[in-house]
Amino acid sequence: MQKSCVIFFERKFPSANMILIKDQLPILIDTGFGSDTKETEQLMKEAGVSPEELHLIVNTHYHSDHVGGNFYLQKNYGVTIAAHKWEAELINSCDLEACSAEWLDQPVEPYRVDTKLSDNDEIHTGSRTLKVLHTPGHTLGHISLYDPEEEVLICGDLFHKNDIGWLNIFREGVSSIQRSMESLDWLSMLQIKQAYSGHGPQIENPSASIDAARKRFEKWLRAPEKVSWHACKRIFSFTLIMKNGLAKEEIDHYLLKCGWFQDFARYSFQLQPAEFIQVLIDEMIRSGAAIWHNNHLIAAAPYQAPQEKWMKKNIKPKDWKSQDILI
Template sequence: MSPQPAPSLPSWMTWWQRPFPDANTLLLHGRRPALVDSGFVGHAQETAEWAHAHAGTVDLVVNTHWHSDHVGGNGLLQARGAAIAAGAPEAEALSRRDPGCCAAEYLDQPVAPYAVDIALDDGALLRLGDTDWEVVRTPGHTPGHVALWQPEERLLVVGDALSDYDVGWVNLALDGLDAATTALASLKRLADLAPRVILPSHGPIPADPAAAFATALRRAQRLVDDPDGAVRYGARRIFAFALMIRGGILADEVEPYLLARAWLTDAAHLLDLPPEALAADLITTMLAAGAIVLRDDRLHAATTHTPVQPAALRVPLPRAWPAPKPPAS
C-alpha cells in the first residue's frame, strides 16, 4: 500500500516544518497576520526574516506553550510591533516575572525576554489572519499548553501534545505526578475533535489524523502506566536538546554538566537514584540506542538539527529580565 499524501492546507496559511532546535512555525495570512510559535532564540532573526518575506508584518504571535523552541523569536518580533498571546497560566507567570518562566533556567535553555499581551483562556476565540480559531487548553506537557482549533476547515494546531512519531514529554518533578494523566486527558479531548489536519510542532503533518491520535494515545498511556519511564523519557529529551543547542559537549565535561542541572537532580530523586548513577546511565543508554554519538571527543545529538551560534545563547535568565512595560493608556 502506498503512503497516504499529507492533507491539503488552505491558501491563507503557510506551514514551515523546521528541524530541531526550532518548533514548526505556522503563518496565517490576512488583515491580521499571525504566527503560531516563533522558534529558538538562536534563529530569531531567521524567523523574523521568513515572516517578513511571507507576510510583510506580523501583528500577533501565539505560543502553544513557553518552552524555548517555541518562544525564541518573541522578543525580536515584539520589538517590531507584534503582540504576544499565550495560555493564561504562563501569561500570568510572565507578567509577574516569575524566575521559573519558560523553565529556561531549570532546563538550561535560553529564552530572550518578552512580555505577554493577551492571556488565552479555554474556549476563547482568536482572529488569526482572516479566520477565527478557538483556544483549547491542553495541559500536560506544560500547565499552560494550548491547542488551536479552526472548525470550518477542521484544522488543529496541537503544539507538543503529539507528533507523527511522538508525544510531549511530561515533567513529573515540576508539574506533579499526575502530569502524565493530565496530558492523556488533553490528548483525548483533541482526538474527540476529529480534525481533518493535525499541525504539530515537530515533524511532518500526519497523513492520517485518526491513526496519529490512536498511536499517540497508546504512547501517552504508557507514560501514565510507567512513571519511571516517563521520567527517563523526559531526561533523554532534555539532554538531547542541550547537546543540539551547544554543538555537542566535550565528553569529559558531560557528566559535570549533567550533575549541575536541576532537572537531572529532580529526575534522580524521583527514580530513587544518586544523580551520578542517573547521569552515567543516561549517557550509556543513549549512546547504545544511537540517540547520541561520540564524534571528535564531543557527544552530539544524533537527531537532525540546525546549528546554533554560541553567542545566541547569551541572553539573561528570566530572574534578570526587565519588568514588562505597562500597557499604553
C-alpha cells in the same frame, strides 16, 4: 482579496515548527529558538508576510524552542503576543520558574504577554476564526488552536505524527499523563482533516496519531519510569543541540549543576546524581539519541547549531528584571 491559507514551517532543532496564518490579520503561531530569529524573519518574508504586518503571535506554550523569537519580534516590530493566562502570569511577573528555563538550562530573552487566553476563546484572522483549546499535559498552560470550518488543528507539543511531547513531572505535576490523555480525548471528538505539531512533519492522519499517542500514554501509566526516560533523553538531546555537543571531560560537571538532572536522578531513578551520569550516557547511545564524535557527545537528531555568541548571553528569567533588557 486572496483566500487565507495556513503555511507550515517544519524547522530543525533547536527551533520548534511555526505556523503562519496568512490572512487580513496575519498570525504567527510559535516563534522558534532565540538564536534563529533572522531565519524566522526570513521565512515569514518569503511567505509574503513582513514582521510589520503581523497582527499577533500566539504561543502554544512557553518552552524556549517555541517562544525564543518573541523578544526580537516584540522589541523590533511591537508585535502583540498571546498565551494561556497561567503561563502569561509567570512570564509577565518575571517568575524564576517561567519557561522552566532555569531548571532546563535553556536561555530565553524577556518578552511580555499582552493577551491572556482561556479555553474557548476565539482568535480572528480576518476570514478565519481559531478556537483556543486548553490542552494541558506537556505544560499546564499548553493550548491548541482549532479551525472548525477548515477542520485544521494546531497542537503544539501535545502529540506529534510519530511521538508525544515529553512530560515534566517536576514542574507540571505527576498527573501530567492523565492531563495529556484527557486533552487527547477532547481532541478526538473533533473533526480534524489536517494537524500541525511543534516538531516533525505535518500530520495527514490526525486520528491515527491521536490514538497512537493515547496508547503510549497508557503504557506510561503502567510503567512510569518510561516518562522519566523519555524526558531525560529529550532534555539532554536538546542540551547537546544548543551546545553543539559536549566534550567528554565537560559532561560530568555540566550535568551535576542542572536541576532537571538532579531531580530525575534522585527521585525518578533513586540514584545519586554522580551515579546517574554514565547510566544516562549509556542510554543516550543505546537508543540512538546521541553518538560519540571526536571525543564529543553529539545529538543524533538533525539540527542547526546556535551561534556561540548568542548562547554566551545565557539570559534566563532571573535576569529579566536585573538587566536592562526588558522591552
